[in-house]
Each structure stands twice: as structure tokens, then as C-alpha cells.
Amino acid sequence: MSAAPGNPLTRSAPWRGTARVFGWLGISGRTLVIAIPMLWLLVFFLVPFFVLGRISLAEAIIARPPYTPLWERDADGTLQIIATLENYRWLMEDRLYANAYLSSIRIAVVSTIFALLIGYPMAYFIARSPEPRRSILLLLVILPFWTSFLLRVYAWMGFLRREGVINNFLIWAGVIDSPLTMLQTDFAVYIGIVYTYLPFMILPLYANLTKLDDAHLEAAADLGASPMVTFFTVTLPLSLPGIVAGSMLVFIPAIGEYVIPALLGGPDTLMIGRVLWDEFFSSRDWPVASAVAIVMLVLVVAPIMWLQSVQNRRELK
Amino acid sequence: MSEPQIAADTRPWRDPARQPFIEIRNITKRFGDFTAVNDVSLGIHRGELFCLLGGSGCGKSTLLRMLAGFETPTEGAILIDGQDMGRVPPDRRPTNMMFQSYALFPHMTVEKNVAYGLLREGMSRREAYARAAEMLKMVKLESFGRRKPHQLSGGQRQRVALARALIKQPKVLLLDEPLGALDKKLREETQFELIRIQETLGVTFIVVTHDQDEAMTLATRIGVMRDGVIEQVGEPREIYENPKSRFVADFIGSVNLFEATVEAAAPDMMRLACPDAGGAVLVPPQTGLTRGQTVWGALRPERITLSRDRPDSARNVLRGTVEDVGYVGHMSTFRVVLDTGRMIRVTEPNNLREGKPISWDERVWASFRPEAFKVLTE
Ligand SMILES: Nc1ncnc2c1ncn2[C@@H]1O[C@H](COP(=O)(O)OP(=O)(O)OP(=O)(O)O)[C@@H](O)[C@H]1O
Ligand SMILES: [Mg+2]
Numbered sequence: 187m188s189a190a191p192g193n194p195l196t197r198s199a200p201w202r203g204t205a206r207v208f209g210w211l212g213i214s215g216r217t218l219v220i221a222i223p224m225l226w227l228l229v230f231f232l233v234p235f236f237v238l239g240r241i242s243l244a245e246a247i248i249a250r251p252p253y254t255p256l257w258e259r260d261a262d263g264t265l266q267i268i269a270t271l272e273n274y275r276w277l278m279e280d281r282l283y284a285n286a287y288l289s290s291i292r293i294a295v296v297s298t299i300f301a302l303l304i305g306y307p308m309a310y311f312i313a314r315s316p317e318p319r320r321s322i323l324l325l326l327v328i329l330p331f332w333t334s335f336l337l338r339v340y341a342w343m344g345f346l347r348r349e350g351v352i353n354n355f356l357i358w359a360g361v362i363d364s365p366l367t368m369l370q371t372d373f374a375v376y377i378g379i380v381y382t383y384l385p386f387m388i389l390p391l392y393a394n395l396t397k398l399d400d401a402h403l404e405a406a407a408d409l410g411a412s413p414m415v416t417f418f419t420v421t422l423p424l425s426l427p428g429i430v431a432g433s434m435l436v437f438i439p440a441i442g443e444y445v446i447p448a449l450l451g452g453p454d455t456l457m458i459g460r461v462l463w464d465e466f467f468s469s470r471d472w473p474v475a476s477a478v479a480i481v482m483l484v485l486v487v488a489p490i491m492w493l494q495s496v497q498n499r500r501e502l503k
Numbered sequence: 504m505s506e507p508q509i510a511a512d513t514r515p516w517r518d519p520a521r522q523p524f525i526e527i528r529n530i531t532k533r534f535g536d537f538t539a540v541n542d543v544s545l546g547i548h549r550g551e552l553f554c555l556l557g558g559s560g561c562g563k564s565t566l567l568r569m570l571a572g573f574e575t576p577t578e579g580a581i582l583i584d585g586q587d588m589g590r591v592p593p594d595r596r597p598t599n600m601m602f603q604s605y606a607l608f609p610h611m612t613v614e615k616n617v618a619y620g621l622l623r624e625g626m627s628r629r630e631a632y633a634r635a636a637e638m639l640k641m642v643k644l645e646s647f648g649r650r651k652p653h654q655l656s657g658g659q660r661q662r663v664a665l666a667r668a669l670i671k672q673p674k675v676l677l678l679d680e681p682l683g684a685l686d687k688k689l690r691e692e693t694q695f696e697l698i699r700i701q702e703t704l705g706v707t708f709i710v711v712t713h714d715q716d717e718a719m720t721l722a723t724r725i726g727v728m729r730d731g732v733i734e735q736v737g738e739p740r741e742i743y744e745n746p747k748s749r750f751v752a753d754f755i756g757s758v759n760l761f762e763a764t765v766e767a768a769a770p771d772m773m774r775l776a777c778p779d780a781g782g783a784v785l786v787p788p789q790t791g792l793t794r795g796q797t798v799w800g801a802l803r804p805e806r807i808t809l810s811r812d813r814p815d816s817a818r819n820v821l822r823g824t825v826e827d828v829g830y831v832g833h834m835s836t837f838r839v840v841l842d843t844g845r846m847i848r849v850t851e852p853n854n855l856r857e858g859k860p861i862s863w864d865e866r867v868w869a870s871f872r873p874e875a876f877k878v879l880t881e
Contacts, residue, residue: 401606404573407593408600409620409671419619423610 235483242476243269253472273477283461283478287485290458293372294441297379298387301436302429304380305387309428310421312388313395324392327385339378339449346374346450370452378446379436386435394428395421430493438486458482514738515548516724522585524549524707525570525675530579532565532731539565541731542579547724552701552708554718556754557728563711564603566728567677570709571600583675594623601668603679603711605660607652613663614639614648620671638666641696643689657684665693669700678710682717694720715755719743727751743803748881752801759807759847761800763878765792772818772873775800779845785818786873792880799879804850806875809837809867817870823847825865837861839869 205215244253245268257267277283312323330338345351346368353365368374398421406416444459451457458478465475515521523546532540540562547553555563568574570581572593581588583597599620607616614635621631639645642662652660661684668676681697682690698721701708712718718725719739726736727750735747746752749760763775763784772785773792777800784800792798813820826846827838830853837849849869853860861867 399604399606401602401604402608404571404593405600405602405606405608405667406619407573408571408598409667410594410623411619412594415623420608424608 235480238476238479241472242273242474242480243271244473245270245272246471246473251472252470273473274481276474277477277481282456283481286456286458286461287482289456290441290482291485293375293379293447293455293457294437294443297376297383297440298433298437300376300380301384301387302433305384305391305432306425306429308384309388309391309395313392313398327388327392331385335382336445338382339446342374342378342381342450343369346377369450370455372451372455374450375447375455375457378450379440379443382446383436383440386439387432390431390435391425391428394425394431398424427497430497434490434493438490441486442482514723516546516551521548523547524551524584525709526580526582527566527570528580528582530566530569530576530581532562532569532574533577538731540569540576543731543733544579545726545733545736547707547709549707550701550705551723552698552710552721554722554725555709555711555728556713556715556718556725558713558754561728562731563713563728564679567600567679567709567711570675571598571677572596597674598677599668599671599673599675600677601664601679601681605652605664607660607663607667609652611651612648613644613650613652613655616652616663617666617670620667624671634670635666638670639663641669642666642693658686658689661685662693672704672706675707675709678708680711680713682712683714690717691720697721719755725755727754729754745877746801746879749799749801749879750881752877752879757804757848759802759804761802761845761876763798763800765794765796765798767794768792775876775878779841779843780819780821781841781843784876786876786878789878792878796880801877801879802847802871802875804836804848807847807849807869807871809839809849809851809861809869811861811865811867813868814870818873819871819876821847821869823867823869825861825863825867828861828863835860839867841869 208214208218240256241253244256246252247254254268256269257265260266308327312320312327315323343350347353348365348367348369350369352368353362356362357365402420402424403416406420407413411419442459442462443457444463447455447457447460448463451460462475462478462482465471465478516523525545525547527543527545527547530540530543531538543566555566557563565574569576570583570588572588572591588596608619611619614632617638618628618631618635621634622628626634636645636648639648642665644659644662644666647655647659647663652663655663661681665678665681668678678697682693685693694717697708697710700706710718710721712721722739724736724738725742727734727742729750735742735751737745742751743755746755746758752758753760761777761779761784763777763780766774766776766783768774768788771788773788775784775786775798776782777784780800786800808814808817809825821841823839823841825837826840829836832853834850834852837851838846839849840846847869
């Protein structure tokens with residue numbers, strides 16, 4: 187990353203001067219380009235993260251802000267840092283939090299799997315459709331985004347209620363005698379999450395599957411693979427990047443989901459988003475809430491980093 | 504009785520009673536209102552190395568893809584070994600194909616690509632990989648087994664594709680431009696390797712190519728295609744010596760084409776009026792031609808002899824000036840402008856001429872025998 191003047195990319199006239207100036211400073215065009223997203227990450231991710239981290243090390247007090255400062259001057263004027271891991275110990279001790287994390291992960295994993303199982307065939311079908319139909323189908327997938335997310339969740343309440351559309355229909359059809367309890371169960375939460383995040387699964391899968399070369403499928407068939415075997419040995423492995431991307435896009439928002447469990451879930455639907463809300467706004471215990479958030483972040487980021495490194499290693503091979 | 508009996512055995516297509524191994528019956532393929540293959544009928548015998556030759560877009564790949572089962576014929580039927588392939592999906596056909604685009608699986612290593620077909624047969628992994636290694640050795644890629652296709656050069660990829668298609672030793676091997684990306688030496692080696700495989704394994708090959716030299720070297724028979732139609736089928740020599748149409752004559756090797764009119768049939772010679780050649784051309788008598796009919800004459804460059812003095816014995820002699828001489832090692836090519844203004848091409852082996860070679864701007868006589876002037880009606 188040495189001086190820029192030798193770099194052919196920066197040699198066009200308007201850039202030459204600028205590049206030279208930055209070159210003197212030891213900054214190449216490449217560094218500049220990388221700097222912008224870096225700055226963005228710094229301002230909107232790392233800074234809030236450190237703020238949260240700092241609050242999570244404090245103690246809750248009734249004041250404004252509702253937590254102890256990080257340092258204090260003693261009576262004799264020496265600077266004293268007050269930081270405690272008490273909040274994290276508390277998270278470990280009270281089973282509520284562990285249960286909430288586990289339950290969140292479970293709900294997110296199950297939802298992701300269902301979104302994948304439903305989304306994959308849909309994406310495959312769209313990707314293999316002839317052109318005019320393909321655009322229409324793709325539009326239909328994106329269409330729900332044009333209405334408010336909250337409205338759509340409320341609509342599901344209308345469907346799932348005891349005297350809602352589904353129960354009424356089933357009773358009318360004679361399938362059941364008395365209405366089923368669907369609203370305020372985990373089932374309703376799964377439906378809500380899968381429904382809401384399905385497009386996030388379909389779109390990356392679709393983008394991946396349209397690139398699938400027919401010749402590869404033909405080659406597999408030619409070598410004696412049945413359509414099923416072709417799918418598992420060729421289509422599926424080739425669409426793995428799409429599966430990973432789609433699953434991430436569903437899993438990450440699902441694990442911290444608050445609105446859907448709050449509206450569709452029951453009192454025993456334990457999700458970390460809800461615990462977080464309660465800590466912040468009901469108990470006004472910001473330090474514990476911050477600790478909850480930090481732990482969750484680690485829980486979400488760790489698997490992503492792991493997946494990334496696996497993919498990088500695979501590409502290097 | 505001119506052909507010995509054995510010929511029918513090594514050249515089964517000469518025996519009309521023999522049932523071909525692959526029968527293509529009146530196959531037509533349309534894409535929308537575009538006809539890619541038009542009413543093609545063809546019989547290919549067991550152990551043949553059949554070359555489909557033709558220009559770009561003439562329907563070679565489409566015909567091959569119908570044999571492999573990737574395209575359904577709009578009309579007609581394909582029989583392999585007496586079995587109608589109409590409802591047989593590609594994975595159940597006794598064919599393997601090498602794709603024009605290679606279609607190597609990008610997520611698998613070279614050896615996995617090559618072993619893929621064997622693993623689908625249920626062969627044990629150990630045996631399949633051992634066979635794959637043998638195959639890779641044959642195409643001289645033994646040390647590349649662990650690489651991914653994107654880490655190979657174009658020619659290396661082509662050889663992997665070839666190995667993958669060959670490994671199952673199918674009854675019928677379909678090769679779509681198998682040697683296009685190879686350099687001359689490797690191409691020749693692989694050509695002989697293909698012939699060796701075909702002879703030792705008795706596999707029936709159908710090879711698509713638009714390289715006529717390759718077709719001439721490889722093929723037991725050649726089918727020349729044009730605009731979805733097979734213009735002529737025959738042994739390489741037959742196609743070369745007796746093309747049926749101007750297209751075939753022009754496509755296979757180089758040729759001097761003349762337009763002519765049938766003038767008179769003498770008992771032993773037929774006279775054609777050929778203004779381009781500067782008058783009359785004598786050819787052997789032929790049936791099916793009427794006086795005044797327009798025909799074309801195809802004259803191969805190597806059938807013309809150049810000389811400084813007018814040859815006495817020759818029946819067809821043309822006068823012209825050498826415009827250009829090209830030296831191609833074992834032979835020379837001449838461009839001669841006839842006095843009629845028409846340019847002709849002549850090739851001569853370099854070892855034939857004694858004395859001073861003919862050179863630029865020399866006045867020459869170009870002579871040829873009556874049989875050399877092939878009369879074409881199409
Ligand atoms: N799926 C398709 N839809 C429409 N037209 C097609 C399709 N496949 C092939 N064609 C057309 O059919 C014709 C024959 O194509 P084909 O691929 O058989 O040519 P080819 O003889 O193999 O040519 P090349 O030597 O360039 O490979 C071409 O004009 C092509 O555009
Ligand atoms: Mg082709």
C-alpha cells in the first residue's frame with residue numbers, strides 16, 4: 187500500500203493531483219476506497235457497541251442516566267475506575283437468560299430451516315421459469331414489502347385468532363368441532379417469522395440459482411445421475427453460497443426479533459428481544475440489558491465469522 | 504466383385520442389408536418456427552467413428568443433443584441398438600457426451616469430475632478413483648487430479664471433459680468439438696488416442712467438428728451438414744473425391760469451381776462449355792445430363808499440373824500467369840490467373856519438379872485429366 191503515483195488506476199487526469207497529495211501522506215486510492223465502509227462500520231457499529239459494552243460494566247442506579255459512571259474521583263482526588271462484571275455473572279446465574287437465549291436460538295434455527303425448506307423450491311421454480319413469468323413471480327415475492335410490516339403481522343392475528351379466518355374455515359369445512367388455539371403460541375411465532383423473512387431467503391437463493399448452468403445438470407444426467415441425485419450432487423452444492431446468505435439473512439433478524447413474538451407469541455414464548463425490552467423499559471436496568479445485548483451480539487457474530495472462515499478456506503483450496 | 508468380401512465386415516455401411524447400430528429416422532427439430540435440424544435420416548454402425556462436419560449453426564450440436572436425450576425431436580425417432588430412445592431419459596441412455604462447453608462441475612476436483620459417472624453406477628469409491636487416475640494419465644493430466652476446473656487452462660479442461668466422457672466406456676460416445684482447444688501436437692496425439700480407444704473398445708463414436716482435416720483423419724465416415732440437412736454421407740475419400748454438391752466440394756478441402764454448360768456428348772467424352780476456363784472442357788461421359796444444362800465443375804488444386812511447355816498428351820489445357828507462390832514445406836501452392844481473368848489454385852508436391860521451380864509472373868500451362876473435373880448438378 188505504498189504511494190499511489192505508480193498505480194495505473196489513479197492515473198486519469200482529475201485524479202492525478204489528488205492521488206499525489208494522498209500519496210505524500212502515504213494513503214493510496216485503495217486505502218481510500220476501503221476507508222469509507224470502514225468509517226461507516228466504525229460510526230454505526232463499533233461506537234454503539236462500545237457504548238453498550240461500557241454500560242454493561244456499570245451498575246444500575248435511579249438517576250439519569252440510570253447507570254453508574256465508569257470512573258469517579260475519590261475524596262483525595264485519585265481517579266478510580268468502577269467496572270463490574272456483576273451483570274454478566276447475573277446473566278449466568280439466572281436461568282431466565284440462558285433459557286431466553288436458547289429459546290431464541292431454537293426459534294431462529296427452526297424458522298430458518300422452514301424458510302429454507304419453503305424458500306428453496308420457490309426460488310428454484312422462479313429461477314427456472316421463462317422470462318416474462320419470472321419477473322412477475324419475483325415481483326410477487328417482493329410485493330409484501332410495500333405494505334407495513336406491522337400491518338401484515340396484525341393480519342396474521344386475524345387469521346390465527348380463535349374466531350379467525352382459519353378456524354372459521356376449518357369449522358365450516360367440518361374438519362374440527364371447536365376452534366384451535368393458534369394465536370399466542372410458538373406456532374404463531376414460527377409462522378410470523380417464516381412469513382416475514384421468507385423473501386430474504388428467496389432473493390439470494392434466486393440470485394444464485396439463476397446462475398446455475400443447464401449444461402451442468404445435463405452433464406450429470408448424461409453420466410447417469412437421476413434428477414434426484416443430480417439435485418443433491420450438483421444443484422445443492424452449487425447453490426450453497428445462496429443457502430448460506432439466505433439463512434444468515436433470516437437467522438440474524440429472527441434471533442433478535444421482538445415485534446413478532448410480542449404480537450403473535452404467548453406469555454411463555456421466551457425470546458431475547460423481549461427480555462431486552464423488559465430490562466430496558468420495565469425494570470429500567472440498562473446495565474443488565476446492555477450485557478444481554480452484548481452476549482447476543484457475540485452469539486450471532488461468532489457463527490458468521492466461523493462460516494466466513496470456512497468459506498474462505500474452501501475457496502483457497 | 505471388385506470389392507473383396509472382407510470389406511463388408513470392416514465397413515458395414517457398405518452392406519445395405521446390415522442393421523445400423525444407431526438409426527436416426529426422419530428427425531426434425533424446431534425451436535419455435537426455426538428449424539435447426541430438418542428431416543435427417545442416418546444409420547451409424549457399431550464401432551464406427553462418425554464425424555458430423557458443418558459450419559457454425561448448422562445443427563450439429565442439436566443433432567448430438569437429441570441423441571443424448573437433452574432435446575426431444577419435434578418429429579422422427581432415434582433407435583440405439585434396436586431400442587427406441589423416445590421415452591428414455593438421458594441418465595438411462597447408453598450414451599455419454601462431451602460437451603462443447605465442457606460443463607465440468609466447478610465445485611468438484613478434476614478426479615471427482617472424472618469419477619462422477621462411475622460413482623453413479625454404484626462402483627466403490629476406491630475403484631472409481633483408481634480408474635479416474637488411469638483416465639487422467641491417458642489424457643496426460645495425472646498430476647492435476649486435486650485441482651478444481653477453474654485452475655486449469657482451456658486445453659486441460661477439454662482433456663478433463665474428454666476423460667469424464669470416456670470413463671464409462673458407453674456404447675455410444677458423443678463428442679462435441681472434442682479437440683478444438685488443443686495445440687496441434689496434442690490434438691494429433693489425442694486424435695490417435697481416440698482412434699485407438701475406438702478400435703480397442705469397440706465404442707461407437709459420433710464426433711462433431713468443423714475442422715475438415717480432423718474429420719478426414721478420424722472418421723470412418725463423414726456426414727456433411729448444412730442448414731439442418733445432411734448433404735452427403737460417405738467415407739472421407741468418397742466425400743473428397745466425389746462430392747455431391749458445390750457446398751460439399753467447397754467445404755472439404757479447397758477446390759476450384761467452374762460454371763459450365765453441357766454442350767455435346769461424344770461417345771467417349773463429354774464436352775462442357777466453360778467460359779471461365781477459356782473454352783471447352785472434356786470430361787468422361789455421364790448419365791443424367793441433358794444438352795444445355797447448367798452444371799458446375801469441381802477441380803481439386805492437386806489434380807492440376809503446371810508446366811512451362813504445353814503438354815502434348817493432356818486433353819484439358821488452360822493458359823495463365825502465376826500470380827503467387829506459397830511454399831508449405833512438402834508442397835507449394837500456386838495462384839494462377841487464367842487468361843480469362845479467372846484465378847485458380849494449384850498445389851504440387853515439391854519433390855516432383857526437377858530443375859528450376861515455377862515462380863512468380865511466369866506464363867504457364869495448367870493441365871488436368873478429364874476425370875479430375877467433377878461435374879456437379881447441385
Ligand atoms: N434452445 C434453442 N433455442 C432456439 N434456437 C436454438 C436453440 N439451440 C440451438 N438453436 C439454434 O439452432 C441452430 C443450430 O444450433 P447448433 O448448436 O446445433 O449449431 P452447431 O452446428 O453446433 O454450431 P457450432 O459449430 O457453432 O457449435 C442455431 O442457429 C441455433 O441458434
Ligand atoms: Mg455446436
